[in-house]
Amino acid sequence: MIITGDDSEYIAFVKARLRDQFLMTDLGPLRYFLGIEVSSTSDGFYISQEKYIQDLLARATLGDERTVETPMELNVKLQPTNGDPLPDPTHYHHLVGSLVYLVVTRPDISYPVHILSQFVSAPSTVHYSHLLRVLRYLRGTITRRLIFSCSSSLQLQCYSDATWASDPSDSRSLFAYCVFLGGSLIAGKTNKQTTVSHSSVEAELRPMALLTAEVTWLRWLLADFGVSITTPTLVLSDSKGAISVARDPVKHELTKNIGVDAFYTRA
Incomplete structure (x- = not known):
């Protein structure tokens, strides 16, 4: 307890x-709970999983000491048909499962972990090579931590983005969002949309609606903790089309198919 x-x-x-x-x-x-290390200073709280990463690298048996600058190469489009099937996918399953838990304190690997976890049912040699790249990235960034600052403001700020039809196997869009309380990251998600979006505006608007629901719940939660937020919460997106539709969802009849998300975000 x-x-x-x-x-x-x-x-x-x-x-x-x-x-x-x-x-x-x-x-x-x-100090330590379920693989998560917690340290308290005058600046705030730091959480990390350095020992967890060390144990993971030991189990992975990489066979070299190389490190890489990024967890995944730019513009990589992995598909189920890439490479030859692994004769025994157990090791792949174990490593991906461990990385999923590591995302708790290392959101910088959430995107590649999301991509690699899609192939756990039938991983290939290509998928495994990209998995090893994530591990080499972790080796070079093992000391990175999340900070929850004592001096951080109690204002929410959110970011949303999506890549339209980015999955070559089913043309579904990938989306991500994150929520900051002051300068501290408190929530985030990377996922693939459940249906195919007909436009980039639709792909961007769906995560904005999900993020709006998340922010609504967080504002209620903070109110229960005695933190009253009276100012509007900024939801930032880089899609001018999605922002325009969210502001005025009845501006064009072609937006009827995404009208629910638009009205919810605008409410």
Whole structure:
């Protein structure tokens, strides 16, 4: 059990009551939990998975000490038919599963992990080579951490983007969004859309609607914590067409097929 808060006297009271009812040990301030390392300084909280990455690299047995600058090459379009099938995909499954958990503190690998996880049912030699590239990237960036600053403002700011028809196997679009509380990343997602978008505007507008729902929930959650946000939350996108439709979803009859997302984002 993890007890958090800024009232030390009440925390001591809660722990005393718990000890009266249960057999428990006070392990002190949080340092390590489920592979996630937590450190507290005067600047804020840092979370990382450095030891987890070290263990993962040891299990991967790369066979060399090379590192790379990026987790995936630019403009790579992987398909199920690339390369020869792996005779035993168990190792691929294990490594991809470990990387999925690592995304908790390393959002910089979320895109390649999303791509590679699509081939776990039938991975090939090509998919495995790109998986090793992600591991070599982690080796060179093993000390990177997420920070939750004590001086960060309590204002939400969000970013949304999508690549239209980017998957060559089914023409579905890939989207991503992230949410910052001040300068701290608190939420994010990378996924493939469930249906094919007819235009880049539609592809961009769908994640904007999902992000709007996420922000609505986060504002309610912060209000429950006593953090009242009275100003509008910025949702930033680089699609002029999607922004235009979100502002005025009845401007053109061709937007009827995405009108629900447009109205929801605008509400």
